[in-house]
Amino acid sequence: MTRQAGRRAWRTPSPLPGFSLSLGFTVAYLSLFVLIPLTALAIRPWENGFDNVIAAVASPRAQAALRLSFIAAAVAAAVNAIMGGLLAWVLTRYDFPGKRLADAVIDLPFALPTAVAGIALTALYAQNGPIGGLLAPLGVKIAYTPVGVVVAMIFVGLPFVVRSIQPVLQDLDQEVEAAAETLGASPFQRATRVILPAVLPALLSGVGLAFARGVGEYGSVIFIAGNMPLRSEIAPLLIVTQLEQFDYAGAATIGMAMLILSFLILLGFNGLQGLIARRGA
Amino acid sequence: MTAETLRLSAARPRNLSLGRGLLIGLALLWLTLIVLAPLSVILVEALRKGLGAAVASLSQPDVWAAARLTLLTTAIATPLNAVFGLAAAWCVTRFDFIGKTLLMALIDLPLSVSPVISGLVWVLLFGASGWFAPWLNAAGLQIMFTPVAIVLATILVTLPYVARELIPLMQQQGSDEELAALTLGARPSAIFLFITLPNVRWALLYGVLLANARAMGEFGAVSVVSGHIRGLTNTLPLHVEILYNEYDFVGAFATAALLAVLALLTLVLKSFLEHRHADDLAARGRR
Numbered sequence: 001m002t003r004q005a006g007r008r009a010w011r012t013p014s015p016l017p018g019f020s021l022s023l024g025f026t027v028a029y030l031s032l033f034v035l036i037p038l039t040a041l042a043i044r045p046w047e048n049g050f051d052n053v054i055a056a057v058a059s060p061r062a063q064a065a066l067r068l069s070f071i072a073a074a075v076a077a078a079v080n081a082i083m084g085g086l087l088a089w090v091l092t093r094y095d096f097p098g099k100r101l102a103d104a105v106i107d108l109p110f111a112l113p114t115a116v117a118g119i120a121l122t123a124l125y126a127q128n129g130p131i132g133g134l135l136a137p138l139g140v141k142i143a144y145t146p147v148g149v150v151v152a153m154i155f156v157g158l159p160f161v162v163r164s165i166q167p168v169l170q171d172l173d174q175e176v177e178a179a180a181e182t183l184g185a186s187p188f189q190r191a192t193r194v195i196l197p198a199v200l201p202a203l204l205s206g207v208g209l210a211f212a213r214g215v216g217e218y219g220s221v222i223f224i225a226g227n228m229p230l231r232s233e234i235a236p237l238l239i240v241t242q243l244e245q246f247d248y249a250g251a252a253t254i255g256m257a258m259l260i261l262s263f264l265i266l267l268g269f270n271g272l273q274g275l276i277a278r279r280g281a
Numbered sequence: 282m283t284a285e286t287l288r289l290s291a292a293r294p295r296n297l298s299l300g301r302g303l304l305i306g307l308a309l310l311w312l313t314l315i316v317l318a319p320l321s322v323i324l325v326e327a328l329r330k331g332l333g334a335a336v337a338s339l340s341q342p343d344v345w346a347a348a349r350l351t352l353l354t355t356a357i358a359t360p361l362n363a364v365f366g367l368a369a370a371w372c373v374t375r376f377d378f379i380g381k382t383l384l385m386a387l388i389d390l391p392l393s394v395s396p397v398i399s400g401l402v403w404v405l406l407f408g409a410s411g412w413f414a415p416w417l418n419a420a421g422l423q424i425m426f427t428p429v430a431i432v433l434a435t436i437l438v439t440l441p442y443v444a445r446e447l448i449p450l451m452q453q454q455g456s457d458e459e460l461a462a463l464t465l466g467a468r469p470s471a472i473f474l475f476i477t478l479p480n481v482r483w484a485l486l487y488g489v490l491l492a493n494a495r496a497m498g499e500f501g502a503v504s505v506v507s508g509h510i511r512g513l514t515n516t517l518p519l520h521v522e523i524l525y526n527e528y529d530f531v532g533a534f535a536t537a538a539l540l541a542v543l544a545l546l547t548l549v550l551k552s553f554l555e556h557r558h559a560d561d562l563a564a565r566g567r568r
Contacts, residue, residue, distance in 0.1 A: 011378035016459060017469035022372035029365045030387050033437050037402035038390070040412060044405050083311045090308040094301055102309065104552045108316050110491070111544035111551075113498025114396075115518040116537040119525050120319035123326055123534075131318065155315055187300070216395025219500035219518070223525065236397035240505060243401065248410055255398045262393065 041259070044252035056253040061229050062238060066257065068146060069235040070265075073214030076153035077161075077207045083154075084161030084210075085203060091162070092169040106162050109155050114219025121152055122223040144226030149234060152220040157210030164206025168199045201277050208269045215262050323541050326534035338524075338532035339539065346512040347520040347536075350428060354503075354516065355496040358435040362492050363485065366443025371477070374451040375459070385448070391440050399437045400505025403430055426508030431516065434502040439492040446488035447481055450562065454480055483561035487554050494547040498540060 011019075045053050056062060090096075091103050109117065125132040125142040132143055142148050172195065180194045218236040226232040235258055242251040327335045338344070369388055373381060391399060406412050407424040417424060424430050458480070462472045478485075500518040507514045509523065517540055524533035554562065 010380075011376060014376050014456075015463055016375050016456060017463075017472070018371060019376050022368040023376070023378070026365065026369040026372055026384065029368075030384070033433070033440055034387055034390055037399075037406060037437065038394075040405040041398065041402050083308075083315075086304065087308045087312060090305050094305055096305050098309075100552075102312055104548055105312065105316055105320075107548055107551065108320065108544065111494045111498070111547045112320075113500060113518045113521075113537075113540045113544070115500040115521045116323065116498070116540050116544075117319060119521060119533060119537055120323045120326075124318055124322045130322065131314070151315075155319065158315060212393045216393075216398070216501075218395065218397045218504075223522075236395050236501065239395075239397050239401055243404060243505060246409065248405060248408065251401055252405055255395070255401050258395060259398065266393070 041252055041255055045249055045256050048249045052249065053253050056250045057257050061233070062235075062254055062257075064230045065233050065235040065238040065254070066261070068149060068233065069215050069258070070261065072146060072149040072234070073153055073157075073211050073217075076150050076157055076214050077211040079150070079154050080157045080161045080210050081203060081207045084158055084206070085165060085199075087158075088162045088165040088169055092166055107159050109157075110159050114156070114217070115223075117155055117220040118152065118223035121148075121155060121220065125151060125224065143224050144232065146225075146232055148224035148226070149221050149232060152224050153214035153217055156217050156220055157214050160209040160213060161203070161206040164202045164209065165199050168202040169195075172198050201273055204269065204273045204276070208266055208273075211269075212262055212266060215258065320541065323534055323537050326530060327538040329534075330531050334531050335535040335538070338529070338535045341532070343511050343515065344517075344520060344536060347515045347517045348539075350431070350514070351497055351516045351518075353428065354432050354435050355493055357432050358439055358496045359489055359493050361436060362439055363443045363489055365440065366445075366447050366488060367481075367485070369444045370447035370451050370481075373448055375456050388441050388444050388448075391437055396438060396499065396501030397505055400434045400502035402437070403433050403506050425506060426510065426514055428514060430506035431503050431514060434506045435496050435499055438499050438502045439495045442492035442495065443485065443488035446484045446491070446562070450481055450484045451477075481561075483554060483558040487551070487562055490547060490550055490554070494544065497543060 045056070057066075087106065091099065091106075122143055123129050125135075125148060127133065127136045127141065127143065129143070132141075135142065142151055177190055177194055180190050185193065216236060218234070218240075221234055222237055225234060225237075227237055235254055239251045239254050242254065369384075373385060404411060404425060407417065407430065408414065409425070411425070424433075458476050459472050462476055467475075498518055499516075500522075503516055504519055504522070507516070507519055509515060509519060511523070515523065517536060521533050521536045521540070524530075524536060
């Protein structure tokens with residue numbers, strides 16, 4: 001009797017079979033492939049002492065790498081918010097030839113291996129490439145600069161933003177827009193006062209996903225970045241470099257710093273989203 | 282209707298279609314610059330010295346060894362993650378228990394971790410000075426820089442994909458049909474095989490497709506644990522990097538083109554599933 005009461009305390013009874021089996025398997029699998037490995041990441045940095053952790057994060061090279069990864073990801077996410085928003089709008093509201101193809105192609109950055117995207121973007125935006133060559137006479141250099149890092153992060157983040165907004169735009173009641181129009185709202189007013197508030201929560205969640213993806217991005221960035229320490233070296237590359245020098249604790253420290261920073265930023269972002277959702281309701 | 286409104290409604294469509302055309306043009310130009318141009322440059326670079334050179338570089342034994350390892354890794358990681366996805370979705374959507382939210386957050390966690398970190402964690406466990414190194418050395422076992430490490434890293438990176446497609450769908454479907462079968466005396470295995478599995482089959486396929494694409498293309502995590510030993514621990518994406526760094530651009534882009542074709546195939550299957558079985562994929566458009 002007491003045993004049953006004890007069980008009820010942590011789970012609602014259900015007649016369906018397989019609870020212990022499925023939960024046991026899920027927890028074991030997650031422990032093996034997620035929990036134990038990430039615990040190692042959380043513990044390893046401290047084995048050389050607290051001061052070494054601070055020193056590893058505060059070194060100019062680590063600071064520059066972390067700053068580049070986070071700022072480039074933020075810029076790329078902002079560009080994606082605007083251009084991804086435009087793409088989502090055009091794909092849900094307008095009809096034009098090739099629309100289905102354009103819609104399918106949005107997901108290419110998901111499906112294309114990052115290394116493939118990396119060498120393709122480099123070939124395209126290098127100074128002897130088709131697009132880089134057009135920009136070179138104007139004095140604009142993209143490949144092998146921090147701008148190249150941003151371009152690669154825009155590429156990988158695009159689908160997150162478009163796919164987050166699209167369903168909301170599709171479900172948005174067009175009568176509300178029509179009503180605003182009848183009441184004399186200009187297209188700009190309709191966009192900022194009617195449509196934007198409705199899609200803002202979805203837009204923010206898509207931008208958050210694109211940002212998180214950009215911060216951790218490696219494959220598509222390292223080819224186009226140039227990888228100059230202090231200038232165009234991203235944080236994940238610094239981890240790889242330190243691993244190659246068998247500095248496990250140093251690599252784990254940068255990795256942990258990246259995770260904590262992303263976590264805090266996304267937490268703030270979620271707070272903002274919640275605030276907006278509550279105000280809209 | 283006054284003359285004023287008549288004039289307005291006559292003028293508006295033309296006005297709108299100009300703005301509309303501009304927006305469509307801008308959006309398509311951006312899509313071309315960011316997505317289509319990189320895709321086409323792969324093909325152009327691969328064929329720069331003719332089709333023969335591209336085919337010749339693809340028939341190198343190193344490419345075949347890399348392709349075999351990529352397929353082997355995917356063939357292990359994807360089914361394991363599919364089984365995990367089914368188990369996780371069953372316990373999360375059919376039962377209520379304390380800690381469920383935490384469990385779901387853990388399932389999503391690999392998505393927000395850098396691929397390099399997903400590789401790094403295995404080095405911290407099994408590398409030369411990893412936690413399990415003394416034990417592995419004593420047993421004479423090597424995990425780092427072997428296909429085993431590549432499989433482990435790939436499993437971690439692709440772990441959430443199937444579960445994330447199944448959980449929202451099974452939540453939406455509810456357990457009424459399974460409860461009815463239970464009342465009629467069906468055995469647990471029969472409930473799973475004849476009710477749950479058929480109900481989620483398209484979402485399962487969709488998740489497997491996404492996990493599969495990611496597993497075949499994974500670079501960062503695999504790069505950290507592989508050791509880049511040609512013919513032994515080199516996957517196709519890693520081989521692209523090796524060839525590129527050796528200035529064998531035709532070889533690198535030909536291998537890249539092979540991977541791009543696989544990616545395009547994934548997209549075709551994906552949009553087929555989205556259009557033909559939209560009702561069976563609750564997760565469509567959610568990311």
